[in-house]
Amino acid sequence: ILNVEQSPQSLHVQEGDSTNFTCSFPSSNFYALHWYRWETAKSPEALFVMTLNGDEKKKGRISATLNTKEGYSYLYIKGSQPEDSATYLCAFSPLSGSARQLTFGSGTQLTVLP
Amino acid sequence: SAVISQKPSRDICQRGTSLTIQCQVDSQVTMMFWYRQQPGQSLTLIATANQGSEATYESGFVIDKFPISRPNLTFSTLTVSNMSPEDSSIYLCSVVLTRGAFFGQGTRLTVV
Numbered sequence: 001i002l003n004v005e006q007s008p009q010s011l012h013v014q015e016g017d018s019t020n021f022t023c024s025f026p027s028s029n030f031y032a033l034h035w036y037r038w039e040t041a042k043s044p045e046a047l048f049v050m051t052l053n054g055d056e057k058k059k060g061r062i063s064a065t066l067n068t069k070e071g072y073s074y075l076y077i078k079g080s081q082p083e084d085s086a087t088y089l090c091a092f093s094p095l096s097g098s099a100r101q102l103t104f105g106s107g108t109q110l111t112v113l114p
Numbered sequence: 115s116a117v118i119s120q121k122p123s124r125d126i127c128q129r130g131t132s133l134t135i136q137c138q139v140d141s142q143v144t145m146m147f148w149y150r151q152q153p154g155q156s157l158t159l160i161a162t163a164n165q166g167s168e169a170t171y172e173s174g175f176v177i178d179k180f181p182i183s184r185p186n187l188t189f190s191t192l193t194v195s196n197m198s199p200e201d202s203s204i205y206l207c208s209v210v211l212t213r214g215a216f217f218g219q220g221t222r223l224t225v226v
Contacts, residue, residue: 034214043206046214089157102215106156
């Protein structure tokens with residue numbers, strides 16, 4: 001059973017604050033680490049797919065880093081806006097077995113207060 | 115990318131009945147995945163739907179409860195059979211491409 005854990009479970013921040021959350025995953029048998037944003041009543045939206053240790057990806061005000069040796073990834077949001085309110089999911093993809101099978105963390109629910 | 119049309123978007127069902135959820139993908143894909151998210155839980159994989167062969171179920175999920183069809187490379191259905199209130203969840207279908215996973219809009223099921 002793969003263990004993918006996210007923290008914190010939920011987070012409330014003020015508009016303009018920067019924030020970050022953590023995803024921890026198995027450091028062995030690693031293929032890729034995914035981040036998704038899931039807004040209420042919508043389908044999850046892919047943010048990043050990261051494969052290389054030390055990788056850092058950026059999309060607007062959102063960025064993510066990856067450490068495969070120690071098994072963690074951080075997601076950062078700079079200058080949070082109310083529209084960033086969503087659940088942020090990470091997912092682990094293994095090297096062996098089907099790389100297309102993702103194991104998800106339980107998510108971090110972000111609320112940005114205006 | 116992939117566009118997935120999933121329906122119904124929500125339903126309220128009586129216990130003991132069955133509901134079939136449909137997903138249509140705008141391109142041909144070998145594998146489609148069905149997930150469930152129970153309240154307060156993470157997305158949990160139910161099964162992998164392969165075209166031309168039986169679906170592969172994850173531990174804790176069985177074909178009699180969640181029969182899956184995959185008649186071609188763009189379509190799949192998941193049936194939730196003999197429903198109980200514990201089946202109240204969001205059900206999602208998904209495909210995985212190089213750029214990540216793409217999901218249907220989800221089916222929010224409430225069993226009363």
